[in-house]
Each structure stands twice: as C-alpha cells, then as structure tokens.
Amino acid sequence: CLPANQERLAEGKLSTVQFHPSAQVVMTAGRDRSVSLFQVKNFNLDDVDGIRNPKIQSIYLESFPIYKACFSADGEQVVATGTHHKMFYVYDMMGGSIIPVHQVRGMEDKFVKNFEVSPDGSFMLLTGTSGYLHLLSMKTKELISTMKVNGRSTASAFTSDSSKVYSYSKEGEVFIWDVRSRKCLHKFEDEGSLEGKCIAVSKNNQYVACGSVSGVVNLYTTDVCLKENNPKPVKAIMNLVTSATSVTFNPTTEILAVASNEADEAVKLV
Numbered sequence: 001c002l003p004a005n006q007e008r009l010a011e012g013k014l015s016t017v018q019f020h021p022s023a024q025v026v027m028t029a030g031r032d033r034s035v036s037l038f039q040v041k042n043f044n045l046d047d048v049d050g051i052r053n054p055k056i057q058s059i060y061l062e063s064f065p066i067y068k069a070c071f072s073a074d075g076e077q078v079v080a081t082g083t084h085h086k087m088f089y090v091y092d093m094m095g096g097s098i099i100p101v102h103q104v105r106g107m108e109d110k111f112v113k114n115f116e117v118s119p120d121g122s123f124m125l126l127t128g129t130s131g132y133l134h135l136l137s138m139k140t141k142e143l144i145s146t147m148k149v150n151g152r153s154t155a156s157a158f159t160s161d162s163s164k165v166y167s168y169s170k171e172g173e174v175f176i177w178d179v180r181s182r183k184c185l186h187k188f189e190d191e192g193s194l195e196g197k198c199i200a201v202s203k204n205n206q207y208v209a210c211g212s213v214s215g216v217v218n219l220y221t222t223d224v225c226l227k228e229n230n231p232k233p234v235k236a237i238m239n240l241v242t243s244a245t246s247v248t249f250n251p252t253t254e255i256l257a258v259a260s261n262e263a264d265e266a267v268k269l270v
Contacts, residue, residue: 007055016069029069067113073121106143120162145182160203168196202253211244217258239268
C-alpha cells in the first residue's frame with residue numbers, strides 16, 4: 001500500500017490520523033499547522049498504475065501547531081485544538097469555512113488540548129487544567145457543565161451510547177460520570193498505575209482498557225468497574241516498554257490496539 005497521505009506528506013510530526021465516520025476519506029493533522037483530507041481507494045488488481053489516494057483538500061491554520069483533530073459524529077466538521085492555545089478551530093466541510101472559537105464563556109483554562117466527541121454527536125468534552133472536564137454542546141460549542149476529578153485528568157472516553165464518561169486521572173484513578181446528571185457514579189483505582197495516560201471503552205460496553213506510563217494496559221469488565229473500588233483486571237497487557245499513549249477497540253470488540261508514541265513501531269494488536 002502507498003502512504004495514505006503521499007500526495008501531501010506532512011512537514012512535521014503528525015498528531016492525528018483518522019478515518020471519516022462514513023466516507024472513504026482519511027484525515028491527517030499535525031505540527032505543520034495543517035489538516036488534510038485524502039480519498040482512500042480500495043485496492044484494485046485491474047489498476048495497473050497502482051493506487052492513488054488523491055488529496056481532497058488541505059487547510060492551514062496560521063501559528064497553530066495542531067495537538068489533536070477529530071471528525072464530528074456526522075463527519076461534517078473537523079475540530080482542532082492547538083499545542084498551547086485556549087482557542088480551537090472548527091472546520092465546516094460542507095460550507096468550506098474555518099471558524100475560530102476564541103473563548104468558551106465560563107471556561108477559565110489558559111489552554112485546551114485534549115478533547116473527545118460523543119458518539120451521538122451531542123457533546124464535546126474538553127479536558128481542562130487542574131482536573132476540570134468541560135462538557136460543551138457540539139452544536140453551539142457553548143459550555144453546558146463542568147465536572148472535576150481529583151488530581152489532573154489525562155484522558156477520557158465516552159461509552160458508545162454517550163450516556164457515561166470514563167475519566168482517567170494522572171494519579172491512576174478512573175471516575176465514571178453520568179452525562180445527563182453530570183454526577184460521578186463511581187470511581188476505581190487502576191491496578192498498579194503510576195500515572196494514567198489513555199483509556200478506551202469497547203463499543204459493546206463490555207470492556208474498559210487503561211494504559212499507563214509504565215506501558216502496562218489493564219483490561220477490565222465494565223460491570224466490575226461500576227461496583228468495585230479496586231477491581232482486578234481480566235488481563236494485564238505488558239508488551240509495551242514505553243508509555244502506553246493510545247488504546248482503542250475495534251468495532252466488534254474482538255481486537256484491542258495498544259500503542260506508544262515514544263518508540264518506533266510500538267503498536268500491538270491483542
């Protein structure tokens with residue numbers, strides 16, 4: 001396979017690669033301040049010229065190295081946060097416009113980097129400083145409510161029905177929030193975690209995976225996480241030797257991908 005972005009290779013580190021939720025499109029974004037969209041062609045044995053993945057378009061955000069970019073649930077927008085900014089951008093692909101969101105009223109954070117978009121398309125969850133989690137309306141980008149974890153929040157994940165948020169703290173605790181009431185339903189300790197880095201919930205809501213700075217990824221069943229304060233993982237995945245910075249389940253909950261961005265080719269499929 002040719003590189004998906006070979007028609008416009010990035011000039012700096014890529015921070016995001018994501019498939020469009022419904023179209024055959026892949027997005028790349030990164031430190032070179034650009035978001036690019038490419039059509040992903042299916043491999044065709046009759047294609048004697050080889051596969052081209054044509055570039056659809058690129059947008060450039062001046063003085064804005066991108067920390068993270070993400071499609072909206074309907075695939076009509078891209079949200080992008082910067083490495084050291086309190087503002088973020090919304091790229092409206094239907095209208096072709098780039099909308100800067102300079103300040104969310106009620107949010108005092110000096111910068112916002114990490115965020116999640118709810119699967120139902122209703123919410124955007126911004127990770128603030130000092131343990132604050134800001135729930136925004138995806139439609140208006142206005143603040144709905146703020147939640148707070150003990151310590152510092154490093155990663156969050158919505159359940160597939162968007163009813164709950166699992167939030168992982170730097171101190172290795174996981175807080176489970178009810179999105180509608182914004183109440184903390186439960187919290188538990190991730191076994192042996194020195195510092196939380198990433199978290200994922202499987203689409204069928206059966207498993208939670210927590211990745212820590214040691215490279216260990218603990219896999220739990222969600223029913224145990226909702227009841228016990230010190231649940232035992234059903235499996236501890238020890239394959240990574242550097243920090244686990246990314247975990248994600250495949251749509252059918254048969255494969256868990258774990259990865260570290262601190263070493264080359266540090267990707268394992270479990």
